[in-house]
Amino acid sequence: MLQLIGKRLLASIPMVWAVTTLVFLALHLLPGDPAELMLAESGGSAESIAYLRTQLGLDEPLHVQYTRFLLNIVRGDLGRSLFTNRPVLQTLLEQLPSTIELALFAMLVALALGTGLGILAALNHNSWVDNVCMAIAVAGVSMPIFWSGLLLILLFSWTLHWLPATGQGGMRHLLMPAFVLGFASAGTIARLVRSSLLEVLYQEYITTARAKGLTERVILTRHALKNALIPIMTVVGLQFGFLLGGAVVTETVFSRQGIGRLIVDAILWKDFPLVQGGVLLAAVIYTLVNLLVDISYAFADPRLRHSGL
Amino acid sequence: MTKRRPFPIPTRKRPPPREIPPLVTRRRLRRNRGALLGLLILALMALAAALAPFIAPYDPLAVAPEAQLKPPSAAHWAGTDLFGRDVFSRLLFGGRVSLLVGVVAVLIASVPGTALGLIAGYYRGWVDSLTMRVMDLMLSFPGILLALGIVALLGPGLFNVMIAVGIAGIPSYTRLVRGSVLAVEKNLYVRAARTIGCRDGRILLWHILPNVLAPIVVLSTLDMAWAILNASSLSFLGLGAQPPMPEWGAMLSEGRGFMRQAPWITIAPGLAIMLTVLSVNLLGDGLRDALDPRLRT
Numbered sequence: 001m002l003q004l005i006g007k008r009l010l011a012s013i014p015m016v017w018a019v020t021t022l023v024f025l026a027l028h029l030l031p032g033d034p035a036e037l038m039l040a041e042s043g044g045s046a047e048s049i050a051y052l053r054t055q056l057g058l059d060e061p062l063h064v065q066y067t068r069f070l071l072n073i074v075r076g077d078l079g080r081s082l083f084t085n086r087p088v089l090q091t092l093l094e095q096l097p098s099t100i101e102l103a104l105f106a107m108l109v110a111l112a113l114g115t116g117l118g119i120l121a122a123l124n125h126n127s128w129v130d131n132v133c134m135a136i137a138v139a140g141v142s143m144p145i146f147w148s149g150l151l152l153i154l155l156f157s158w159t160l161h162w163l164p165a166t167g168q169g170g171m172r173h174l175l176m177p178a179f180v181l182g183f184a185s186a187g188t189i190a191r192l193v194r195s196s197l198l199e200v201l202y203q204e205y206i207t208t209a210r211a212k213g214l215t216e217r218v219i220l221t222r223h224a225l226k227n228a229l230i231p232i233m234t235v236v237g238l239q240f241g242f243l244l245g246g247a248v249v250t251e252t253v254f255s256r257q258g259i260g261r262l263i264v265d266a267i268l269w270k271d272f273p274l275v276q277g278g279v280l281l282a283a284v285i286y287t288l289v290n291l292l293v294d295i296s297y298a299f300a301d302p303r304l305r306h307s308g309l
Numbered sequence: 310m311t312k313r314r315p316f317p318i319p320t321r322k323r324p325p326p327r328e329i330p331p332l333v334t335r336r337r338l339r340r341n342r343g344a345l346l347g348l349l350i351l352a353l354m355a356l357a358a359a360l361a362p363f364i365a366p367y368d369p370l371a372v373a374p375e376a377q378l379k380p381p382s383a384a385h386w387a388g389t390d391l392f393g394r395d396v397f398s399r400l401l402f403g404g405r406v407s408l409l410v411g412v413v414a415v416l417i418a419s420v421p422g423t424a425l426g427l428i429a430g431y432y433r434g435w436v437d438s439l440t441m442r443v444m445d446l447m448l449s450f451p452g453i454l455l456a457l458g459i460v461a462l463l464g465p466g467l468f469n470v471m472i473a474v475g476i477a478g479i480p481s482y483t484r485l486v487r488g489s490v491l492a493v494e495k496n497l498y499v500r501a502a503r504t505i506g507c508r509d510g511r512i513l514l515w516h517i518l519p520n521v522l523a524p525i526v527v528l529s530t531l532d533m534a535w536a537i538l539n540a541s542s543l544s545f546l547g548l549g550a551q552p553p554m555p556e557w558g559a560m561l562s563e564g565r566g567f568m569r570q571a572p573w574i575t576i577a578p579g580l581a582i583m584l585t586v587l588s589v590n591l592l593g594d595g596l597r598d599a600l601d602p603r604l605r606t
Contacts, residue, residue, distance in 0.1 A: 018446050026462055138594075142587035144538055146545045147561060147579030150568060158569055241451035248453060249542050263454075264546050267461040279458045283450045 005295055012291045019283045023276055024069050028062060038082070038270045078280070079273035081266075088277035092259060096281070098168065099258035102181065102250065103243040105174055109182025110189055110239060115232070117186065118193025119225070125198060133190065140187030145246055149180045149253035166255035177254045181246045185239045192235055197228040230301050237293035241286045337599035344595020350588035354581075358404035367395035369402040369555045378571040388573040390564060392553075396577050399555035403578060406556045407537050407585060410471050414536035415529050417475025422482025423525055427513050429483065430490025441487070444480040452477050453539050460548050467540075467556065470549040474536045485528055489521035496520075523600040530593035534586045541582050557582045 035052040038044075044052075053059050057068065072079070078088035114137075121133035156176060157165035164173055200206065201224055209219045248260030259278055266274035338344055357364065366386075373393030381388045387396035429440040447455060459473035493499065494517065502512050541558030543549040550556030552563065557578040564574025 015445070015449060018442075019449050022446055023458075026458065138587060138590055139583075142534065142538075142583050142590050144541060144545075144558075144561075144579060144582050144586075146542060146558075147575070147582065150561070150565065150575055150579070154568055154572055241454075245451040245453035245457075248457065249546065252546060263457060264548070267457065267465070267548060272461070275458070275461045279450070279454060279461075282454050286451055287449050 001298070004298055008291055008294055012287055015287055016284055019287065020070065020073060020280060021066075023280045023283075024066055027272060027276060028058075028065065038272065073280075078277035081274045082271045083269055083274075088273050091274065092262070092277055092281050095257050095259050095262050098256060099244070099247050099251070099260060101174065102177055102247055102256065102258060103240065105178035106181035106185065106243050106246070106250075107236070107240065109178050110185035110243075111236070113182065113186035114189025115193050115229070117190035119197060119220075121190065121194040122197035122201065123220070130194075134194070137187040137190040140183045140185075140190075142187075143184065145180055145184050145249045146253050148183065149176070149250060152176045152180060153254075168257055173254075173256075177250045177256060180253075181243055181250045184246060185242055188239065188242075189232065189235060193228065193232060196231050197224060200224050200228040203227075230297070233293055233297050233300060237290040240289045240293075244282050244286060334599045338595055341595040341598060343591045344599070347588040347591025347593075347595065350584055351592060354404055354585055354588065355408060357401055358408055361398075361401040361405055365395075365398035365401045367398040369394065369399040370553050371395075378567060378574075380571070381573055387577045388571065390560075390571070390574045391567060394553075396560075396574060399560060400557070400577055400581055403555040403557045403560060404581065404585075406467070406550060406554065407541060407582070410467070410474070410540040411533040411537040411585075411589070413471045414475040414478065414540060415533045417472060418478030418532060418536075419482050419525065419529050422479040423486050423518075425479070426483040426486025427490055427517065427521075430487040431494060431509065431513055431517065437487070440483065444483045447477070447480045450477075452535070453542065456539055456543065457548070460543060465548040465551070467544070467550040467554065470540050470543045474539050474543070477539075478532050478536065481528060481532065482525065485524055486521055489524055490517055493517050493520045527593060527597040527600055530589060530596055534589040534593065537582065537589070538586050 035049050035056060035058055039049050039052060050059075057065060060068075076089055078092070080086065081088055081091055084091065117133045117137055121130045121137075124130050124133075153165045153176065156163045163176055167173055206219060206223055209223050214222075244260075247258055248264055250256070251258040251261035252264060259282060263275060263278040263282075265271075266278060371394060373389070376385070376389045376393035378391060379385055379389040379393075385395050385397065387400060390396055390399070425440050425444075429437040450458065455477040456470070456473040459476055460469055463469035463472065499512060499516055502516050507516070540549055541556070541561075544556050544558030545562045547559075547562065550559045552559065560578040561575050561582075564571065564578075568575055
C-alpha cells in the first residue's frame with residue numbers, strides 16, 4: 001500500500017512541474033508581454049511600459065526568467081500583486097479556506113443528493129420515479145449556477161427572509177451557495193450512480209444473495225451499493241475540479257470571498273501575477289485531490305490494492 | 310418408393326435482413342421521447358434565433374427611457390430593462406449569440422482535438438506519448454479555470470471566450486478519438502487499405518475517421534451544452550460579451566442589480582440558457598443511446 005502511495009506521489013511531481021511550466025509559458029510566449037498588455041489599453045507611454053518590464057524582470061532572457069520563476073515557487077514566492085503590492089501567495093492563502101469550505105460543503109450536497117437520486121432511480125428502474133429523478137438530474141446539469149443562485153436569493157432572502165443573500169460567516173451564509181453548487185454537480189453523480197447500480201444489480205452474486213434469502217435492504221446496502229459506489233469515487237475527484245471552477249461563479253453571485261472571485265477580479269484588473277498564482281494554485285489543488293482519490297480508490301477496491309497498480 | 314435420406318439436410322437459415330446503421334440510429338432516436346423533445350426545443354430556438362430580425366417586436370439595442378423597467382405586458386412580452394430595451398427582442402437576438410458560441414466553440418475543440426487523436430492513435434510511439442501528456446496536462450486544470458486562464462491571456466471579449474472555451478474542450482476529443490482509433494485500426498479493412506498501398510492520410514480520412522465518427526458526434530452535442538453554459542458564465546462574469554450586445558449571460562448580469570424591482574430581466578435569459586442547454590443535453594443523451602450505447606454512463 002505504501003509502495004502504491006509512493007508511486008502515485010512520485011508520478012504527480014512531474015505533473016505539478018509541467019503545470020507550472022505551462023502557466024509560465026502561457027504568459028510569456030504570447031505576442032505582447034504582460035507589461036504591454038497591462039499598460040497599452042490605459043494608454044501607458046513606451047517609457048512606462050519599459051519601466052514595468054524591468055520591474056517584472058521581463059527584459060531578461062526566457063530561461064533566466066523561467067529558472068527564477070521555478071526557484072521562487074520552490075521558496076513559496078509567487079510574486080507580488082500589481083494592485084495591492086502584497087505577496088500573491090499570502091493573498092491566495094487568505095482566500096483559500098473560504099473556497100475549500102464552499103467546495104467541501106457543495107461536495108457533501110452533491111454526494112447526498114446525487115447518490116440519493118441515483119439509488120432511487122435504479123431501484124425503480126423504468127418507472128415514473130426513475131423518470132422524475134433523471135429529470136431532476138438533467139435539470140441540475142443544465143441550470144446555470146449564476147441563475148439558480150439568483151433565484152434562490154430572490155426566494156429565500158428577499159421574499160421569505162430566511163437566509164442572508166450575500167456575505168460570509170457561519171452555516172446560514174454557506175447554505176445557499178453550497179446547495180447551488182452542489183446541485184449542479186449532483187446531476188452527474190446521480191446518473192452515474194444509477195447506471196452503476198443497475199449494472200451491479202444484474203450480477204450473479206446479487207442473485208446468490210437473493211437465493212440465500214437475504215432481505216432486499218441487506219442486498220442493497222451490503223452487496224450492491226458497496227460495489228456500485230466504487231466508480232463514483234473517481235468522479236468525486238473530477239467533480240471537485242468542477243466545484244473549484246463553479247466556485248468562481250458562485251462566489252461572485254453570493255459576494256463571498258474566495259480564490260474564484262479573486263481570479264476573476266484579477267483578470268478584470270489585469271493583475272497577471274495574481275491570475276498566474278490563482279490558476280496555478282487551483283491546478284495544484286486539483287491534481288492533489290485526484291491523487292488522494294486515486295489512493296483512496298485503492299483502499300476501497302481490494303482488487304486494485306493487490307494488483308499493485 | 311422414395312428412398313429416405315440417411316441424414317436430414319441442414320436447411321440454410323435465412324440471414325436476418327441487414328440493417329443499415331443510419332436507419333437503426335434514426336429508429337432508436339425516434340423512440341427516445343427525451344431526445345425528440347430536445348430536438349424540438351432546439352429547433353424552435355434555432356428558428357427563433359435565425360428569424361430574430363423579422364419576428365423581434367423591437368430593436369434589441371433601442372433605448373427608451375420612458376419604458377424603463379416595465380413588467381411583462383402585451384406590449385413587452387418579457388418586460389423591459391434598465392434602459393427601456395425590450396427583453397423579449399434581446400432574448401431572440403441573444404439566442405443567435407449563444408447558439409453561435411456553442412457551435413464555434415465545439416468546432417474549435419473538435420477539429421484539432423479529432424486530428425490530434427487520429428494522429429496519436431495511428432502513429433503511436435513518441436507522437437502518441439507527447440500528445441497525450443500535453444492533453445493530460447490540459448486536463449489537470451478544471452475546465453472553466455483553463456478557459457478563464459486563456460481569457461486572461463487573450464483579454465475579455467466574446468470571440469476570445471469562444472476560443473478559450475473551445476481550447477479547454479480539445480483534450481476530451483483527443484482522448485476519445487485516440488481510444489477509438491486504437492480499436493478501429495486493428496480491423497481487416499485498415500490492413501487491406503495499407504496492403505494496396507493507400508497513403509496514411511487516405512487511410513486516416515477515408516477508412517478510420519468514418520468509423521470513429523459516432524462517438525465524436527455524441528461528444529460534440531454534449532460538449533455544445535457545456536460550451537454554451539461556460540460561455541454564458543464567462544459573459545456573466547463580465548469577461549465575455551460586452552454591453553450593449555444582447556447575450557444571455559451578460560443580460561443576466563445586467564439585470565442582477567435590479568433583481569428586486571425587475572426580476573424578469575434576470576429570470577427570462579436564465580430560463581433561455583437552461584432550456585437551450587437542457588435540449589442539447591437531451592438530444593446528446595438520445596444520440597449517445599442511439600449511436601453508441603457503450604458510452605452510456
